[in-house]
Amino acid sequence: MNQETIKDWFNDTYKSRGTSYLRPKEAYYIFMELMGAKSGGKILDVACGLGQMLKVAKDYDMDLYGVDISDVAIGMAKEALPNAHLSVENAESLPFEDNTFDFITCLGSLERMLDLDKVLSEQVRVAKPGARFCYMVRNSERMSWKIVKQGLGIINKKGHQGAKSMEAWTEIFNQQGLKVDRVHQDQWPKKRWSRWLSLNDRITKVDYKEIMKPVSNMEQAYEFIFILSKK
Ligand SMILES: C[S@@+](CC[C@H](N)C(=O)[O-])C[C@H]1O[C@@H](n2cnc3c(N)ncnc32)[C@H](O)[C@@H]1O
Structure with a gap:
């Protein structure tokens, strides 16, 4: 596997599935709320x-910057x-000056780098x-990931090569000069099911405070949401 293979896989996925490959826009407000964005x-x-x-950041009147390896996505x-x-x-190489941004997000992607x-x-x-x-990063310790996907060898290696435990992610972020302020369990998989089961349970109704509650079974999170700051 190399960078070109990963890029081709994402280009093909975006061409065939478009936004249906990703969460709906409404599911991204939570990340702004958790960062305390005004x-x-x-x-x-x-x-x-x-x-x-x-x-979503546009709704917060922010100056918007984005990069991606997929030319189809950027188009x-x-x-x-x-x-x-x-x-x-x-x-791996960003075309920006030092000390430029107030907020940096990287969602569902670090495990693919x-x-x-x-x-x-x-x-x-x-x-x-x-x-x-x-x-937002993939948890390698979740049962379904460990046993079903790794055990049966059906992990999509082109797209998900680097899931890790919460401790491993924390150590990597600390080593890079980032302070972990909070870690949350991603609620989207649960919301997606309840959304399908009940026409009334629209994602726009999600109260972000729900995600702030401490959870005892973090090791079963599908993905972790890390909120961090530059030390
Ligand atoms: C699952 S998608 C997530 C997209 C977006 N962050 C979101 O949540 O809607 C992963 C993205 O990572 C991008 N990607 C993978 N490797 C990359 C790299 N080395 N540099 C920049 N983008 C990369 C892919 O092209 C793809 O758009």
Whole structure:
């Protein structure tokens, strides 16, 4: 597997599935709430895909920046967000000055990076001191991941090579000069089911305070949401 294979896989996926490959826009407000975002500021979404996160950040009147390795994704994101600064980049090298951004998000993507240390150090470099980060990352310890996917060998290796435990992610982030403020369990898988089962349970009804409640079974999280700040 190499970078070209990963890029081709995402290009094909976006061409065939479009936004149906991703969560609906409404499911991204939670990340802004968890970062404590108010109005204004500069946000960079690394591996921005079709720009779902940036569409939400637009509602917060932010200056929008996004990069992705998929040219298909960036083309589609540009159509949806003509005023955003969007470019095709490998996240291992970001074309921005030091200390530029107030908020950095990277959702469902860090586990897909081939050189995670480079990717993280670049984000820390371009973040302002005290900038807030939101990372959503795959949990390697969840039963369904460990036994069903790894055990049966049906992990999509082109897209999910690097799931890790919460402790392993925490250590990597600390080593890069990031302070972990909080870790939450992603609620989307649960919400998606209840949304399908009940026409009334619209995602817009999600109270973000629900996600703030401490949970005892973090090891069964499908994905973790890390809220961090630059030390
Ligand atoms: C599951 S998608 C998530 C997209 C978006 N963050 C979201 O949540 O809507 C993962 C994204 O990572 C991008 N990606 C993978 N490796 C990358 C790299 N090295 N540099 C930049 N983007 C990358 C893919 O093209 C894809 O758009």
